[in-house]
Amino acid sequence: SIPSATIERLPLYYRCLDKMATFEETEVVSSKNLGGRLGIPSTQVRKDLSYYGEFGRRGVGYNVKDLKKSIGKILGVDKKWPAILIGAGNLGRALINYTGFSKIGLEISDIFDNDLNKIGNRVGSIQVKSVNKLEETINEKDINLAIITVPSDPAQEVVDEIIEYGIKAIWNFSPTRLYVPDDIFVRNEDLAVGIVSLIYHLSWKIQN
Amino acid sequence: SIPSATIERLPLYYRCLDKMATFEETEVVSSKNLGGRLGIPSTQVRKDLSYYGEFGRRGVGYNVKDLKKSIGKILGVDKKWPAILIGAGNLGRALINYTGFSKIGLEISDIFDNDLNKIGNRVGSIQVKSVNKLEETINEKDINLAIITVPSDPAQEVVDEIIEYGIKAIWNFSPTRLYVPDDIFVRNEDLAVGIVSLIYHLSWKIQN
Ligand SMILES: NC(=O)c1ccc[n+]([C@@H]2O[C@H](COP(=O)([O-])OP(=O)(O)OC[C@H]3O[C@@H](n4cnc5c(N)ncnc54)[C@H](O)[C@@H]3O)[C@@H](O)[C@H]2O)c1
Numbered sequence: 001s002i003p004s005a006t007i008e009r010l011p012l013y014y015r016c017l018d019k020m021a022t023f024e025e026t027e028v029v030s031s032k033n034l035g036g037r038l039g040i041p042s043t044q045v046r047k048d049l050s051y052y053g054e055f056g057r058r059g060v061g062y063n064v065k066d067l068k069k070s071i072g073k074i075l076g077v078d079k080k081w082p083a084i085l086i087g088a089g090n091l092g093r094a095l096i097n098y099t100g101f102s103k104i105g106l107e108i109s110d111i112f113d114n115d116l117n118k119i120g121n122r123v124g125s126i127q128v129k130s131v132n133k134l135e136e137t138i139n140e141k142d143i144n145l146a147i148i149t150v151p152s153d154p155a156q157e158v159v160d161e162i163i164e165y166g167i168k169a170i171w172n173f174s175p176t177r178l179y180v181p182d183d184i185f186v187r188n189e190d191l192a193v194g195i196v197s198l199i200y201h202l203s204w205k206i207q208n
Numbered sequence: 209s210i211p212s213a214t215i216e217r218l219p220l221y222y223r224c225l226d227k228m229a230t231f232e233e234t235e236v237v238s239s240k241n242l243g244g245r246l247g248i249p250s251t252q253v254r255k256d257l258s259y260y261g262e263f264g265r266r267g268v269g270y271n272v273k274d275l276k277k278s279i280g281k282i283l284g285v286d287k288k289w290p291a292i293l294i295g296a297g298n299l300g301r302a303l304i305n306y307t308g309f310s311k312i313g314l315e316i317s318d319i320f321d322n323d324l325n326k327i328g329n330r331v332g333s334i335q336v337k338s339v340n341k342l343e344e345t346i347n348e349k350d351i352n353l354a355i356i357t358v359p360s361d362p363a364q365e366v367v368d369e370i371i372e373y374g375i376k377a378i379w380n381f382s383p384t385r386l387y388v389p390d391d392i393f394v395r396n397e398d399l400a401v402g403i404v405s406l407i408y409h410l411s412w413k414i415q416n
Pocket residue numbers: 086087088089090091092112113114115118131148149150151152154158173174175191192302303304305306307308
C-alpha cells in the first residue's frame with residue numbers, strides 16, 4: 001500500500017509541472033530539478049513515482065507534459081468531480097468563489113444552509129438551497145463529494161444525514177472529529193492547528 | 209527537541225479540554241479518555257505531555273481545568289498575538305470574520321491590499337489599508353505575525369518586504385513555496401492538497 005505522505009506530495013508535483021508547462025519552455029525536467037523546486041530530495045521524487053510505474057528515462061529525466069498528464073490521471077484530477085457544499089457562511093463563500101478548484105476537476109454544483117436568511121440568496125452563480133433538498137439533489141445528480149463548512153455542533157448530524165443519502169467523501173472544515181463508517185473518506189482541515197503551531201514557535205522564540 | 213507531530217497534537221488536546229471545561233461537569237480525565245475522544249492512543253497522550261513536564265497523578269488522571277491551563281501556557285495561547293493580514297479577498301475576509309481565532313489569542317489588527325477598489329472599505333470592523341502603510345504599521349504596533357492571502361505570483365515579493373520590516377512568522381495560504389531566512393517561521397496551508405487527496409481516494413475506490 002502507498003504511504004499517505006507519497007499521496008500528499010503528488011499534488012505538489014502536479015502543480016509544479018503545470019506551472020512549468022504553462023509558463024516555461026522547459027520540455028524535460030530531472031527528479032533533482034523537480035524536487036529542488038519543492039524542497040523535496042530527488043531520491044524521494046523517484047521513489048514516490050515508482051509506486052505508480054515507470055516514468056521518464058534514466059539520465060535524461062521526465063517529459064514535463066507527459067509526467068503532468070500521468071500524475072493527473074493517477075490523482076483523478078483529469079475527471080470532473082461534482083460536489084455539494086453545506087454551510088453558506090464566511091468560509092463556504094470563500095471556497096465557492098475560488099477559481100483554483102476547477103483546475104483539479106472540483107465542481108461545486110449546489111450549496112445548502114438551514115438559515116432562512118440565506119436560503120434563496122446567490123453565492124457566485126449558485127442559489128443557496130434549504131437542507132430539505134439534500135436528499136433530492138444527492139440522488140438526482142449522483143453526488144459523491146460534500147464540503148462541510150457548518151459550525152462544529154451540527155456537523156456530525158449533517159454528515160450522518162448525507163451519508164444516508166449516498167455521499168462517499170467529506171471535506172470537513174468544522175473543528176470536530178466526525179464518526180463515519182469505514183467506507184467513507186473524510187479529510188479534516190483544521191485551520192486552528194496551523195496558526196497555533198505558529199504561535200507556539202513564535203512564543204518559544206520570544207521566551208528564549 | 210520535540211517532534212512536530214507532538215506539537216500539532218497539543219492544540220487538539222487544548223480544544224478538547226476547553227470543550228470539557230465549558231460544556232461538561234467532568235473534573236478529572238484519564239489519558240485514555242482524553243485520547244479516546246480524539247482517536248489518539250493513551251500512551252501517545254502521556255508521551256506528548258511528558259516532553260513538557262509532570263501533569264496529573266498516575267492512576268487518577270488529569271484535572272481538566274489545570275491541564276487546559278498548562279497546555280494553553282505551553283502553546284502561548286494565553287497571550288495576545290496581534291497580526292496583520294495581506295490580501296483582502298475571499299479567503300482573507302473569511303479569516304477576518306472568524307470568531308474562533310480570539311480563543312487562541314490571535315487578533316488581526318490591520319488588513320492590507322493593493323487594489324484601489326478595496327482600500328478604504330471595511331471588513332468586519334477593520335478598514336483596508338494600502339500596502340504603502342505596511343512598514344509604518346508593523347513598526348508602530350510591533351507586529352510579529354502576518355497572514356498571507358494574496359495570489360501566488362506576488363506572494364514572495366510581499367513576504368520579502370514584510371520580513372524587512374520585522375515580521376517573524378507567516379501564515380501562508382498562497383499555493384507557492386516561500387523562500388525566507390532561517391529565523392522566520394512559515395506555516396503553509398495548502399488547501400488544494402486536502403481536496404486532491406480526497407479525490408484521489410474516491411477515484412481509486414470507483415475504479416476498483
Ligand atoms: N472562517 C474561517 O476562517 C474558519 C477558520 C477555521 C475554521 N472554520 C470552521 O469552518 C466552519 C465554518 O466557519 P464560518 O466562519 O464560515 O462560519 P459561519 O457561521 O460564517 O457559517 C456557518 C454556516 O453554516 C450554516 N449552518 C449552521 N448549521 C447548519 C446546519 N445544521 N445545516 C446547514 N447549514 C448550517 C449557518 O447558517 C452558516 O451559514 C466552522 O466550523 C468553523 O469553525 C472557519
